[in-house]
Amino acid sequence: MNTVLPTLYYRADCPFCWKVRIALVELDIKYRSIETQLGEKHPDVQRLNPKGSVPVFVDGDTTIWESSVIIEYLLDGPRQSQLLPGTPENRSTARLLHSYSDSVVGPALRGLVFEKRAKPETDWNIETIQKSEQAWEQCQEQLAQWLGDKEYFCDQFSIAECALLARFGIAEFYDAQIPNQMQNLKRWYQNGRQRPSFQSTFPAAFT
Amino acid sequence: MNTVLPTLYYRADCPFCWKVRIALVELDIKYRSIETQLGEKHPDVQRLNPKGSVPVFVDGDTTIWESSVIIEYLLDGPRQSQLLPGTPENRSTARLLHSYSDSVVGPALRGLVFEKRAKPETDWNIETIQKSEQAWEQCQEQLAQWLGDKEYFCDQFSIAECALLARFGIAEFYDAQIPNQMQNLKRWYQNGRQRPSFQSTFPAAFT
Numbered sequence: 001m002n003t004v005l006p007t008l009y010y011r012a013d014c015p016f017c018w019k020v021r022i023a024l025v026e027l028d029i030k031y032r033s034i035e036t037q038l039g040e041k042h043p044d045v046q047r048l049n050p051k052g053s054v055p056v057f058v059d060g061d062t063t064i065w066e067s068s069v070i071i072e073y074l075l076d077g078p079r080q081s082q083l084l085p086g087t088p089e090n091r092s093t094a095r096l097l098h099s100y101s102d103s104v105v106g107p108a109l110r111g112l113v114f115e116k117r118a119k120p121e122t123d124w125n126i127e128t129i130q131k132s133e134q135a136w137e138q139c140q141e142q143l144a145q146w147l148g149d150k151e152y153f154c155d156q157f158s159i160a161e162c163a164l165l166a167r168f169g170i171a172e173f174y175d176a177q178i179p180n181q182m183q184n185l186k187r188w189y190q191n192g193r194q195r196p197s198f199q200s201t202f203p204a205a206f207t
Numbered sequence: 208m209n210t211v212l213p214t215l216y217y218r219a220d221c222p223f224c225w226k227v228r229i230a231l232v233e234l235d236i237k238y239r240s241i242e243t244q245l246g247e248k249h250p251d252v253q254r255l256n257p258k259g260s261v262p263v264f265v266d267g268d269t270t271i272w273e274s275s276v277i278i279e280y281l282l283d284g285p286r287q288s289q290l291l292p293g294t295p296e297n298r299s300t301a302r303l304l305h306s307y308s309d310s311v312v313g314p315a316l317r318g319l320v321f322e323k324r325a326k327p328e329t330d331w332n333i334e335t336i337q338k339s340e341q342a343w344e345q346c347q348e349q350l351a352q353w354l355g356d357k358e359y360f361c362d363q364f365s366i367a368e369c370a371l372l373a374r375f376g377i378a379e380f381y382d383a384q385i386p387n388q389m390q391n392l393k394r395w396y397q398n399g400r401q402r403p404s405f406q407s408t409f410p411a412a413f414t
Contacts, residue, residue: 050349051311062296066310068275069302076295088283089269095276103273104258142257 005032006059009045012203013038013173015106016067017055018166023071023159025197027079038117068098071159083162085154097146097153097160105143105167108135109176116174136176144182151191165192173206212239213266216252219410220245220380222313223274224262225373230278230366232404234286245324275309278366290369292361304353304360304367312350312374315342316383323381343383351389358398372399380413 008024008031010017024031036042036054048056049065056063057070064070075083084091111132115124143164147153153160168178168189178186192198215231215238217224231238243249243261255263256272263270264277271277282290291298318339322331350371354360360367375385375396385393399405 050307060296062299064299064303066303066306069299069306072279072302073295073299076298088280089267091283092269092271092276092280095279096271096273099273099276100257 005030007032007034009034009036009054009056011036011054013205014054015166015170018201019163020055020067020070021201022162022197023074023083025200027074027082083159085156085158090154094154094158094160098163101163101167105139108139109171112176113174133176140182140185144185147184147188149184161192165198212237214239214241216241216243216261216263218243218261220412221261222373222377225408226370227262227274227277228408229369229404230281230290232407234281234289290366292363292365297361301361301365301367305370308370308374312346315346316378319383320381340383347389347392351392354391354395356391368399372405
């Protein structure tokens, strides 16, 4: 019965939605998804979320409209250990990286994504794109430092990967490559790209 | 021994810091505090936080530099029930309100706070202030609707109050009053103002 499944309203190439979708697959949670398009004002989303944006997650009487809160909700209970490390200290590291992805990496990439998504190449504002590329490279330097020679940013695949893999997937599509000298970050991303949770949620428009 | 206490770097009139300080008092956590000033680039903060801003919380080897992540860290364990409700559904509501305070109420108030804080009254941009006052009133309409006739936004004093009381405290100082028709919000704020956690963290500059 489809009606008992939780519902996710999402946009395929929205990094906040992609992060939640990766987490849902990793957690093996069955859900119904309703895709919206860029610029679309879906009436359900407008009604359910005072900010009017996706993702919105509806589970019975519970409506959640903030990607980080959706993730905390999915992990509230026995599933926690699947995407959060085993100690409060390491959980705070995973949450910090998740937050860094949302509040620093996202704004860094915004300039180049918005220019390239919205306009033909002849109309791109090159200065905006270069500024964004510089900010993205600074983020990657910081991330490469945090990653070191570890397989994941924390001691396991975590919400840090859910958030960051979506950002790196979008960056790759818009030709914002990982610098060659950051071999650890390249390795991390290549491994992440192979995961079923990434493959199965990859935006169709990116293929 | 002061050296074993966790340390909070903060600015007294920063709403993100104030929220954390209210939570620390509510949770009865002893800590050492290091006050910074608006515009100050404190060398510890620059070193500890890639964003360079307060609050920063240091507990042994763990450094956390995002207010919402600090709060989750403080509540990670037996203290959770002190500031988060008893079910996943209600916890998500508390987290949503916390997020709404950070990402909607904060930006709504920014215009009027920044104008009034930075300039003499003769130089205020009245249009900026009016736009901000309108956004703040819209937030309050939404909040009054969520509050209804309850004592707290959730079924207990929660992180929603920690976040929102700090915003209302700042709004009051900058003369952004609660409209008279929102009696439930007035009552909620008057009760919150009486709490020792609010009183003891009230910014000295606001008195």
